[in-house]
Structures are given as structure tokens and as C-alpha cells.
Amino acid sequence: MSGKNMKANSLADLRSDTVTRPTLEMKSAMMDAPLGDDVYGEDPTVNRLEEKAAHLTGKKAALYCSSGTQSNLLALLSHCQRGDEYIVGQTAHTYRYEAGGAAVLGSIQPQPLDFEPDGTLDLSKVARFIKPDDYHFAKTRLLCLENTQGGKILSMGYLKQARAFADTHGLGFHLDGARVFNAAVALNVDIKEITGLFDTVSCCLSKGLGAPVGSVLCGPADFIARARRWRKMVGGGMRQAGILAAACIYALDNNVDRLAEDHANAKRLAEGLSGIEELNIHPEDVQTNILFATVGDKIDALADHMEKYGICIDRAQHLRLVTHLDITAEDIENTIQGFRDFYQKA
């Protein structure tokens, strides 16, 4: 995972789409936002963001959260009781990258299953792991998917099958939609077509959409009311949070359609690097803004080399490269050149 890189501020940073910084226009929207105490429900800008997020995702209500981790945690706590179970991908963010919060704070048992190569969970496998109604077992309560999953888009056909599956088995259905806007833009569908298939959805505004802080959890009104109580309990009741929510509104108004540029940049990068055989990059696998390369133990030398080209990459042997709104087409060309020079010399 990414470490501290103090130089990254002046480099084009391909480590993650979380590194984007607010533009002047976004900051000016923040400066102008009317504010109030959101714990009293009186911050007009937070209220406006929540209404907007609910409307966009086709849900009755939404809740502004400090992070995607918090938003997913509140969802799990609101869907499941102590002793319940949720089914989730082995490498899903909610299971692997959120410090075990649902187990620690909710006594919710995860049932992780391997993702298929296309980012789905095989529903026949899921069926085998749903526990019978028997007091030996935890109660299987919820199915959780991720879209995009490692940059991969779950097909609409699969999502419809999964919705029907959840209904058949009486499971709640949550989407970790950290990058669901990327999926919707790449498929050229209204985001509602995706989110409408789930009971609840968490969307990150601080990734490719470019807001500095925050995610939204969207769902039915009574569900969001429960999540609001949990949010207070875990310390996420923020007061004049409208100063942050204003950036999120700006992001939703201005930065959704342009995700297509990030996808084009990722594709171009994959094409440019695909000639370097040992990286094992297949451009046809790149569906949104994320690609993976196998670098191995040359990674430190490569990362040092790339800094000379003005590019910051993660120091991970299985390297993830992520495009976002602070990465230009020129940065992509510099990255390709830097990699080519490195591997020619090597």
C-alpha cells in the first residue's frame, strides 16, 4: 500500500485517485457555502448534498459520511445485528481494507468468498454459503458487492441476477460503490440503473470525482435514520460539514462526465505499456481508471527512475496505476516514456 511520499505533491501521482486536490473553482464553492450545525440537521449545504445524492441514486434518503470506510461500516451496522453474517468478496474493501470494523464494532461475522476474475461473486457459490436457519449458525443477512471491483465493471445482466438472487434468499443487498460513477460513465447508463438494483449504496466523492473529503450512503429513509444514529456513535457527526459538502456538490455537478477522460487515459497507458512484456498488461482488460502491472523486485529502482520523469508510482511489486482528474494526457505520455526507457536499459 502507498506510503508517505512528500515529493508526491509536485509529481503526477498515479498511486490512487484519492490524491486529487480541490481546484480553485471547487474551493470557491466551499468558501461560498451557507453553513449550519449538521448534527442539528441545520447545515443547508449538507442537506442539499444528501438530497442530491438520494435523487441521483434513486433512493429516499442519503447520509454524508467522513469516508467510504465509515459509510460502508454504517451500512453493515444498519443492515445486520450482532450474530448476523454478511457475504462478501475475499479482497473486497469492506472485508479486507476497513480494519475489520463490522466484526469489531458490530459483532457481524463476515463470510468472505473469492471474487471471480470478472469481479463478481459466483451466485451458485454464494448459495452454498448461505447458512440454514439453525441455531448452530450465524444468520446470513446481507450480500455485499463492489462496483467497480479493482477497476472492473459488473455487468448489468449479472447485477439483475444478483438482485433476484438476494430477493429469493431474503438477503439485504448492499453495494460498495466507491467508484460506481466510473462504472455508470463507462457503461453509459444513468447511475440509477445500477444503484436502483441495490437496497443501499455507498459512493465515494473523494476519489475520481475530486472532492477532498467524504462519501454518501444512500438508501430507504428508515435505514438512513438508523445509519445516522450509528454515525453519531462512531464520532462522525460533523458540525459545519457543509464546507466539505459544498466540494462534493461541486464534484457531482462538474466531475462525473469527465471520468471518461480518466478511462481513456488508463486505456492509452495500458496500450503504451503493453509492449513491455514482463509487465503483463492487457489493454483489453482495462475497463475504467485502474490498471495493474507486475513489476517484481525492480519496483524501487523503477519508482526512483519515474520520479525523474515527474511521475509518482506506488512501491508495490504488483503495481496498481490509477488515473484521475489531476492526471493529464501529457502525464500519461511521460509515464509511457519513463517505463520504456527503464525497461530498455534494464
Ligand SMILES: *Cc1c(COP(=O)(O)O)cnc(C)c1O
Ligand atoms: C476507497 C474505497 C473505499 C473507501 O475508502 P475511504 O478511503 O475510507 O474513503 C471503499 N471501497 C472501495 C472499493 C474503495 O476503493
